[in-house]
Amino acid sequence: MKIDPAVVSAFTPTGKLRASINLGNPILANKHPETGEPFGVSIDLARALAKRLDVELELVVFDTAGQSVEAVANERADFGFFAIDPLRGKKIEFTAPYILIEGFYLVRDDSPIQTNADVDRPHHRVTVGKGSAYDLFLTRELKAAQIVRAPSSPTVVQTFLEQHLEVAAGVKQQLEADAQRTHGLRLLHERFMVIQQAMGTPKARGLAAAETLRAFVEEMKASGFVAQALSRHGIVGASVAPAQ
Template sequence: MTMMNSSTLKSFAPSGTLRVGINLGNPLLANEDAAGKLSGVTIDIANEIAQRIKLPLQLIPFKTAGATVDGIKSGDIDLVFVAIDPVRGADISYTPAYIQIEGAYMVKASSPLQSNDQVDVAGSEIVVGKGSAYDLYLTREIQHASLFRAVSSQAVVDDFMSGIGNVAAGVKQQLESDAKRYDGLRMLPGRFMVINQAIGIPKARPGFEDITAYLSELIAELKQSGFVSEAMQHHHIQGAKVAD
C-alpha cells in the first residue's frame, strides 16, 4: 500500500508519538489487567499502525466510549477505535468498519417480553451504558420506551439487577457474560442492531481526508490478509465477525 507522506504524518501525529484512545467500555475489543496492561484487537491494530508509520505508540485508556470520543475532541488523541455513529461523525472521520458486533436485549426470566419488537412500548424502561453506541442508537430509534443510562456498559446488568428498568441493552456477549453472576435472566432472541467498529480521527486535523484514506486502505489490507480474524481468534472473541 502507499506510504503516508511527511505532511500528512505531521498532521496525523503532531506530537511525534501516535496517541491512541482505547475504549475499555467494550471488553470484546480491549481489556486492562490488574497491572494496567492493555490487550485486545484494538491494541493489536494500533501497534500495527504505529509500526507502519514508524512512530512510537502511546495507548490512552478510557472507561467508556463517550469518554473516548470526548478525548479525541480535545485534540490530545490522534486516533480512536469506536462504533460508527452519525452523531459522533460530526467531529470524527471514520474508516470502513473492521469488526461488526451485535447489540441485544436481556430481560428477567419472569418478563412477559419474548421478542425485540415488544420492547419499544409505553412503560418499558431500557438500561443502557451512557454514551455507548447503543445509547446513541436507541436515543434516535426508541419512540415509546424510556431510557435509563448506567455510568458505563459494564454497569448495565448491575443497575438492572438493582431494580432499575425492565430491559438491559448492550453488547450481546457482555450481557451474557455479566448474566452469569446472577440467576433468572435470559436474552431476547436475535439482535436489535449491528454495530460497525471503525477507526476514527478528528476532523479538526488539517488533511484529515488523506489520513482517513490511508487508514482505510490499511484496514482493508488487515481484513483481507487475515490479520483481523487472527487477532479475534487470539483474543477468543465470539459473537462478532470481520466486517465486509
C-alpha cells in the same frame, strides 16, 4: 503501503501517535488483571498502525465509549476505535468497519417481554451504557420506552438489577457473561442492531490522513490480521466486516 511524511505529521502533532482506547467494550479491549496493561484487538491494531507510521505509540485509556470519542473529537488523541454513528461523525472521520458486533436485549426470566418489538412500550425502562453506540442508536429509535443511562457499558446489568428496570441493552457477549453470573436472566432471541466498529481520526487532520487510515483498515481485514486478532484474544460473536 508507503506513508507520506506529511500524513505522519498530521497523525502525530505531539510527536507520538496517541490511540484512544475504550475499556468499556470487552470485545475490543480489556485490562490485564495482574499487570493492569490494556490488551485486545484495538490495541493490536493501534500497534500495527504505529509500526506502519514508524512512530512511538501512546495508549490513552478510558472506561467508557463516550470519553474515548470525546478525546478524539477534541484532539486529545489522534485516533480511536468506535462504532460508526452520525452524531460522532460530526467531528470524526471514520473508516469502513473492521468488525461487526451484535447488540441484544436482556430481561428477567419472568418478564412478559418476549421479542424486540415488545421492548418499545410505555412504562418500559431500558438501560444502556452512557454515550455508547447503543445509547445513541436507541435514543433515536425508541419512541415509547424510557432510556436509563448506566455510568458505563460494563455496569449496565448492575444498574438494571439495582434499579429494577425492565430491559438491559448492550454487547451480546457482555450480557451473556453477566447473565451467567446472575440467576434468572435471559437474552431475547434476536439482535436489535449490528454495530459497525471502525477506526476514526479527527476531521481536522485532513483528507489524506483519513484516507490513509481507511486504506490501513482495508489492508488489515484483507491480510487476515483482524481475524487473527479476534482468534488470538478468544473473541466469539464478532465477525470481520466485509471489504469496502
